[in-house]
Amino acid sequence: MTSVQFDGAWLEGEGRLTPEELRTATFPLSRLGRRGYEEEPVRKFLGVVHAEFVRVLNERASLWQEVQRLRRRILAGEGGADPQAVLFGEADAHVHAVRILSTAQATADRYVADAQAYSSRVTKEARLRRDHILQEAQQHSEVILSDAHDRAREAAVTALNHPTPPRSDREWQAAQAELAYLRTYSDVYRAHLRAYTEGVLRGIEEWERKEAASFQEAPDGHADQWSIGP
Amino acid sequence: MDVARLRESFARVAMHGDELPLFFYSDLFIKHPEVRDLFPVSMAAQRGHLVDALVKIVSQVDSVDDLTLFLQGLGRDHRKFGAVAGHYDAVGASLLATLAHFSGPAWTPELAADWTAAYELVASVMTEAAHADEELRPASWRGKVVTCERRAFDVSVLFVRPESKMDYLPGQSVAIETPMRPKLWRYYSMANAPRPDGLLEFHIRLIDGGAVSMALTSDAIAGTELRLGPPAGVLTLKQPVSGRDLLLVAGSTGLAPLKAILDQVSGLPQPPNVRLFFGARTADGLYDLDSLEKMAAQCPWLTVTPVVSADTRFAGETGSLPEVVARHGDWPGYDAYLAGPTEMVQETVSRLAAAGMAQEHIHIEDFGWSEP
Numbered sequence: 156m157t158s159v160q161f162d163g164a165w166l167e168g169e170g171r172l173t174p175e176e177l178r179t180a181t182f183p184l185s186r187l188g189r190r191g192y193e194e195e196p197v198r199k200f201l202g203v204v205h206a207e208f209v210r211v212l213n214e215r216a217s218l219w220q221e222v223q224r225l226r227r228r229i230l231a232g233e234g235g236a237d238p239q240a241v242l243f244g245e246a247d248a249h250v251h252a253v254r255i256l257s258t259a260q261a262t263a264d265r266y267v268a269d270a271q272a273y274s275s276r277v278t279k280e281a282r283l284r285r286d287h288i289l290q291e292a293q294q295h296s297e298v299i300l301s302d303a304h305d306r307a308r309e310a311a312v313t314a315l316n317h318p319t320p321p322r323s324d325r326e327w328q329a330a331q332a333e334l335a336y337l338r339t340y341s342d343v344y345r346a347h348l349r350a351y352t353e354g355v356l357r358g359i360e361e362w363e364r365k366e367a368a369s370f371q372e373a374p375d376g377h378a379d380q381w382s383i384g385p
Numbered sequence: 386m387d388v389a390r391l392r393e394s395f396a397r398v399a400m401h402g403d404e405l406p407l408f409f410y411s412d413l414f415i416k417h418p419e420v421r422d423l424f425p426v427s428m429a430a431q432r433g434h435l436v437d438a439l440v441k442i443v444s445q446v447d448s449v450d451d452l453t454l455f456l457q458g459l460g461r462d463h464r465k466f467g468a469v470a471g472h473y474d475a476v477g478a479s480l481l482a483t484l485a486h487f488s489g490p491a492w493t494p495e496l497a498a499d500w501t502a503a504y505e506l507v508a509s510v511m512t513e514a515a516h517a518d519e520e521l522r523p524a525s526w527r528g529k530v531v532t533c534e535r536r537a538f539d540v541s542v543l544f545v546r547p548e549s550k551m552d553y554l555p556g557q558s559v560a561i562e563t564p565m566r567p568k569l570w571r572y573y574s575m576a577n578a579p580r581p582d583g584l585l586e587f588h589i590r591l592i593d594g595g596a597v598s599m600a601l602t603s604d605a606i607a608g609t610e611l612r613l614g615p616p617a618g619v620l621t622l623k624q625p626v627s628g629r630d631l632l633l634v635a636g637s638t639g640l641a642p643l644k645a646i647l648d649q650v651s652g653l654p655q656p657p658n659v660r661l662f663f664g665a666r667t668a669d670g671l672y673d674l675d676s677l678e679k680m681a682a683q684c685p686w687l688t689v690t691p692v693v694s695a696d697t698r699f700a701g702e703t704g705s706l707p708e709v710v711a712r713h714g715d716w717p718g719y720d721a722y723l724a725g726p727t728e729m730v731q732e733t734v735s736r737l738a739a740a741g742m743a744q745e746h747i748h749i750e751d752f753g754w755s756e757p
Contacts, residue, residue, distance in 0.1 A: 209403075216404045223489050249415070250486070256411040257404075260428055267427035275594020282593070285538060293698075363538060367604060 177204070213261075220250065285362060292355040299348055303341075310337055386502045387495070388447050394496055395443045398487040399436075405487060406432035413479040420475060423467050425568035442507060453510055460511030464524035465560065465570070465614040468515070473508040480504060518615075525562075526551055526613045528585065533607045536672035539591040540638060541602040542576075545611060550583045553616035555645035556722070558750075560614035561587070565600040570614060574724070576641035578648040585613075588638040588673070620724060620750040622646050629720045629746070630658040634733050636706055636725020637665055640673055642750070643724055647680075647687070656686045660713075664692040664706035664725070668699050707732040715740040722748045 180200065182192040224247055310333075398405055410428055414421045424431060438459065445452040484500055485492045528547040535541050553559075558574040576586040592598045600606065620642050631650065633643040640663055650656050665671050671691050681689045692709045693699035702709045706729055721737055723730045730749055737747055 212402065213404070216401060220486075223486075226490075249412075252415050253408055253411040256415060257407045260411065261407065264427045264429040268429065271594050271596065274599070278591070278593040278599075282539070 217254065220254070224250065281362060281365070285359065288355060288358055288362070292352070295351060296348070299344065299351075303344055306340070386446075386499050390496065391446065391499045391503060392443055394484070394488060394491065394499075395439070397491065398484055399440075401487050403432060405483060406435045408486060409435065409479055409483040412482050413475060416479065417472075417475045420472060423472075423568065425566075442503075446503060456507055456510040457514035460514035461518045461615070463511065464515050464518060465612070466568075467524075470512050470516075473512055477501075477504045477508060522552075522615055523549075525615070528611050528613050530606050530609050530611060531584065533604070535602075535604075537669050539602070540670070540672040541589045541591075541606075542673070543587045543589060543601065543606065545585045545587060545613070547583055547585060547613060551579075551585070551613070551616065553579060554621040555579075555649040556621040556642040557616040557618040557645075558642065559616050561597070561601070562612040562614075563597065563600045563606070564609060564611075565603075565605075566597050569597050571597040572617075574618070574620075574642035574645065575616075576644045576648075578645055578652065586641075586644075588641040590638040618642075618750055620722065620748060622649060622722075623720070623748065628657070630718055631660070632710070632716050632719040632721040633659060633661040634706060634710055634721065634723045634725070635661065635663050636729040637670060639723075639725030639730070641724070643722055644673070644677075646722060651680070651684065651687075656684070659687045660719070661687065661689045662692055662706060662710050662713075663689065664694060664709070664729070666693070666695040668693055668696060705729075705732070707736045711736040711740060716742055720746045720748065724750060 182196050182200070184192070228244075313333075410424075410432065441455060442452065445455070481497065481500060481504070485497070488496065526547045526549065528545040531544045531546050533541055533543050551559075553575060555578040556574065558572045560570040560572050562568065562570050573587045573589065576588055577584070587601075589598055589601045591602045631646075633647065635643045643661070647659060647661065650659060661677065663671060663674065663677060668691075671693070674689075674691050677689045681687045690702055690709075690713075692702045692704070692706050694703070694705050697703055704712075706725070710733060716737065719742070721733075721742060723733050734747055734749065738744070
């Protein structure tokens with residue numbers, strides 16, 4: 156068997172993990188400037204090893220129980236009873252039922268845990284995305300503001316450099332034109348800023364709605380209380 | 386009862402790990418199907434709790450005083466789950482069957498007698514404590530969500546009206562179960578001192594993947610009927626008339642118990658000086674700052690300092706909450722009450738201790754009585 160590169164792709168299609176694969180496992184190297192393996196593939200790999208380990212332990216427990224059952228039967232047979240008649244007695248039936256229910260419960264637990272992990276990931280991504288949107292909006296508004304400041308300063312400097320009132324109709328008209336221009340400019344800026352802010356708000360609302368919708372579908376988790384019985 | 390033999394036998398069966406509680410609950414549910422309804426869908430956490438409790442009982446079975454306290458708490462705690470005296474026999478029988486099953490040939494009549502005696506002791510302490518508790522208060526309260534205010538994208542404030550008046554100390558909390566997540570209980574602190582109309586305020590923060598917090602912060606929660614367990618917790622005002630000033634340090638929804646204490650203090654004839662630090666990652670996480678500042682404007686003895694840790698543009702104090710609190714002085718003459726994320730609370734405790742504040746003046750919640 157060739158060695159396996161645990162880079163995520165392997166996890167998609169393969170069957171059970173073999174000891175040989177474990178012995179020769181390799182991981183993708185991390186980016187330059189960072190030591191060691193990439194964290195995510197190692198985590199996934201540990202998840203696979205864990206699941207396999209649980210499966211092996213459960214199989215072992217089942218086999219062990221079957222051995223116990225057969226041993227009891229043999230002992231009972233030696234005691235004189237007809238071994239055929241008690242190969243699968245009432246007590247065995249109960250243990251068998253317990254095993255079936257245990258398997259069903261463990262499967263249900265797995266589903267709940269998977270669903271919870273999924274919802275956790277979705278919420279976390281939503282949170283990050285929201286932070287990102289807000290940060291972008293903040294930066295954009297800073298750019299708009301500083302641009303407006305620069306232009307206003309320019310306008311003021313121009314006005315200072317020409318402090319005397321306009322002396323001719325021609326100059327008067329030019330000043331009027333510039334004033335109108337600045338007014339229009341500020342209107343345009345305000346509209347621009349408003350449209351952008353509203354767009355961002357809509358984006359956040361949309362995101363919140365999706366978030367809320369995903370909570371409604373969210374599954375149950377685990378209890379947090381001590382409990383040894385009902 | 387042979388304690389050494391008991392421990393040795395437990396060590397042997399405990400090797401089977403999760404198989405042990407899995408077998409126990411399956412055995413119990415097959416013999417008594419009606420008991421299944423007392424438990425949540427997923428039993429994974431439940432099995433962990435069972436094993437933890439068994440480990441604690443077996444390791445402390447010969448130090449009766451500690452164990453008794455633990456079991457009394459466990460007995461009282463189980464009332465809200467719907468446990469009644471009759472269930473204890475069923476649990477005992479399944480426990481014995483489980484131990485016998487995993488002990489195999491090592492299961493002897495003597496061992497069976499040891500375990501029976503040990504379980505009878507456990508069950509009697511638990512049922513007696515539960516019985517004594519019945520005289521004092523109901524197993525749980527029904528409470529209707531009157532309003533649900535969304536204060537930040539991940540924080541909601543709930544106002545709940547319990548069916549009958551609930552006595553508690555400001556700073557305490559109750560376990561809450563919502564019909565949307567049956568049999569899952571989570572602890573939340575009341576954010577107000579007991580009021581004549583009985584209304585309770587809760588601050589709920591959405592935890593990533595948190596089943597109960599998701600349900601409690603959803604818009605559909607208004608009008609639903611929750612179940613509330615009995616009040617518990619030790620983060621309460623120790624000496625309301627000691628004359629010492631108060632330092633309250635709240636991280637995020639850790640504000641709730643401290644706001645209840647603040648509510649209590651404001652009712653005193655001569656309130657001490659109170660310095661409240663309220664911290665969050667970003668400014669919009671300071672979900673209750675408006676009402677706190679309104680209160681501070683009316684109360685000369687109260688100073689509120691908002692702190693933001695992850696946004697340097699914030700106009701007020703920025704930095705980690707423990708660091709900002711330490712920056713403001715050594716707090717001689719103050720009693721400190723801290724609540725919030727565990728790391729934040731621990732860090733604040735060590736900074737205050739380093740500044741010379743005595744342990745007896747630093748108050749935090751002790752979650753030993755139950756898991757948070």
